[in-house]
Amino acid sequence: MKHVRITLGGTALVVAATLVLAGCGDDSDSGTMPGMNHATTPTAAPSSAAGEFNDADVTFATQMIPHHQQAVQMSDMAIRKATTADVKRLATAIKAAQNPEVKLLSGWLTTWGKPVPAPEHGGHGMSEMPGMMTEDEMSDLGNSSGAMFDRMWTQLMIKHHTGAVTMAKTEQQAGRDTAAVALAKKVETDQTKEIATMKRLLGQLPVS
Structure with a gap:
């Protein structure tokens, strides 16, 4: 079994800071939709992927990177095209949370x-x-617009997040690296909250 040892130096502190910025806040802050505050509460994930890892850890990181990248791409669409302020805010929060996680996962694979x-x-x-x-x-x-875009984006992002939660649960069950498993738990927690937010939002969006 291959062991990976990472010293607790500047790299760990930088990664820890990145995770703090990506952490999901609670729903009590005024002026934000529930499940959309990602910038106030530190994450529980360890600052580095240290110790033993297995194939499940590698699969989780390898697959979650493009999964997150597609969510960021979808979020960029919404930031540009959405007509509903809540959709734009949610897209901005998703992008802010998932870009740092892509960097973290990429660093672990390296x-x-x-x-x-x-x-x-x-x-x-x-x-x-x-x-x-x-x-x-x-x-x-990409070809939709107006209220149709807002509804389609929300529906597709619910589907996308549900898939990420499934992947995160698999990692928690089968993974070995403690940091990777902790990040999977964070992904499950964050995106489950966002799914609930999007389902509420979907009920409020105009049909056409």
Whole structure:
């Protein structure tokens, strides 16, 4: 079994700071929708992927990177095109939370001596990941506008988040690296809250 040892130096502090910025806050802050505050509460995830890891850890990191990247791509669409302020705010929160996690996961793969996925939003194996949008779905989303875009984006992001939660639960059951398992728990917690927020939001959005 391969062991990975990381000293508690500047790198760990930088990663810890990154995770703090990406942490999910509670729902008590005024002026924000429940489940949308990601910037106030530190995460419980350890600051580095130290100790033993297994194939499940590698699979989790390798698949979650493109999964998060697609969520960021979808969020960028909403930031540009959404007509509902709550959709824009949620998209901004998702992007702010998931970009740092992509960097964290990429760093772990490098530390483990594993390849980091290329920054692509599709390709071989993408359809095997729970919740990933197909090329047709991404195209349809990009071609929609107005209230139709807001509803479609929210529906597709619920599906996307549900897939991420499934992947996170698998990592918690099968993973060995304590930091990776803790991050999976954070992903499950954060995105479960956002799913609830989006379901409430979907009921408030105009149909057309």
